[in-house]
Amino acid sequence: MVLEAHDFSLYSPYPKAQTLSEWLKESHRLTLHILDALKPGQENVLYSPTLNPPYWEFGHIAWFHELWAHRLGNFSNLSILHQADQLFNSALVAHRDRWQIEIPDISRIRAYLETIYQKTQDKLQSSLSKQEAYYVQLVIFHQDMHNEAFAYMWQALGYPWFGGSDPDNEPPTSNNSFSTGELGHQSEDILVASGSLILGAKPNSGFIFDNEKWSHGVHVPEFQIASLPVLNADYLEYVEHQLHVGDSQIKPAYWKKDSGHWYERHFDDWQEIDLARPVRHISQLAAQDYCRWARRRLPTEYELFSLMNQPSTQWQPAGLWEWTGSTFAPFPGFSTDPYVEYSKPWFDGNYRVLKGFSSFTPPRLRRTGFRNFFGPDRFDMFCGFRTCAL
Ligand SMILES: [Fe+2]
Structure with a gap:
């Protein structure tokens, strides 16, 4: 299926303006809450390839919002903020330069966020094209x-919890959305018979990202996949074994051992490791090492998608993005949407697919069709994994 240029006309039905207004209000309120909770000095973050300077990121959110909702992606429609394109275009401002450029002070960035937000809310008072x-x-x-991204950045920096996907949320003692319920804490393999699977989105099935184009059939041979994600108990056994054989690099980033007890840092808070919770902040490379040790393997994107469409009485989501062994690649029929940099630059073979959602993902982005992707060395996102039998 070749549908170019204005594919978004095929992303119907879309929510009512009132729903969009509520979603926008929620998302905007959380952004401002994060911004306002920053204590003086916390905006200064040392250079890291996986972080952004926080003030730059707030400006980038407002810039992106204005570019698409009000300038319709056209750079010759001027921004209300002087030099906004030179400052906040993530495709043009090289990552390292985000620490060098002089951005407006935070009160102006906050005003930029507020003004653009209000402009969109005004637009949402009437019906939309x-x-x-x-x-x-x-x-x-x-x-x-x-x-x-702010949540996992705050986790990386050891900043206090700011309230997750809803500022009113209680801080989770660990992954608050994980409960094994009737499944218990023993993972069992689910046998999924071979069959053909429909991946990708059909036209007029609602909003999609370009990497979900288009619907196509895939034959998936029989496989066996764990009903539970890998738990801290499982991973601890592996870590202890590796430490015993002299691999001192094995410890997950936010773990430490103190007086014979293992602790995990949740934002700024060290807590004793909860063995019954899914292990998190594990890179795909580390997950694959674990699999080799456990004589298992990561699921493919197809297999994990298939599991996620099974009845929820049979398996338990991790409350984390779950790694697959699959390289992020276009589906047949892919074409870029107007925001060209969303997927296409990352189809170079260096990224792996994650499926699912984390407890920091709002419900509107929790879809089994959603394809997340990161480099295999990344562990800072709220990610975990489950395994398949060899
Ligand atoms: Fe962005």
């Missing part, structure tokens, strides 16, 4: 993703 509805959804989901 397909194009407007598409762009408004795009900017809300973009903001949601950056809000989640």
Whole structure:
């Protein structure tokens, strides 16, 4: 199926303007809450390839929102902020340069966020065209993703918890959305018979990202996949074994051992490791090492997608993004959407697919069709994994 240029006209139906207004309000409120909770000095973050300077990231959210919802992606429609494109275009401002450029002070960035937000809320007072509805959804989901990125950045920096996907949430003692319930804590392999699977989105099935184009059939041979994600208990056994054989590099990033007890840092808070919770902040490379030790393997994207469409009485989501062994690649029929940098630059073979969602992902982004992707060395996102029998 070749559908170019204005594919977003095929991303119907779209939510009512009132729903979009509520989503936007939620996402915006969380962003401001994160910004306002920053204590003086915390905006200064040392250079890291996986972080952004926080103030730059707030400006980038407002810039992206304005570019698509109000400038319709056209750079010759001027921004209300002087030099916004030179400052906040993530495709043009090289990662390292984000620490060097002089950005406006935070009160101006906050005012930029507020003004653009209000402009969109005004627009949402009347009904929308397909194009407007598409762009408004795009900017809300973009903001949601950056809000989640703030959460894992705060985790990396050891900053206090700011309230997750809803500022009113209680801090989770660990992964608050994980409960094994009737499944118990013993993982069992689920046998999934071979069959053909439909992956990718069909036109007019609602909002999608370009990497979900288009629906196609895939034959998936029989496989056996764990009903539970790998738990801290499982991973601890592996870590202790590796330490015993002299591998001192094995410890997960936010773990420490003190007086014979293992602790995990949740934001700024060290807690004794809860053995019954899914292990998190494990890179795909480390997950594969674990699999070799456990004589298991990571599921493919197809297998994990298939599991996620099984009845929820049979398996338990991790409350974390779950790694697959699959390289992020275009589906047949892929073409870029107006935000060209969303997927296409990352189809170079260096990224792996994650499925599911974390407890920091708002419900509107929790879809089995959603394809997340990161480099295999990344562990800072809220990610975990489950395994398949060899
Ligand atoms: Fe972005």
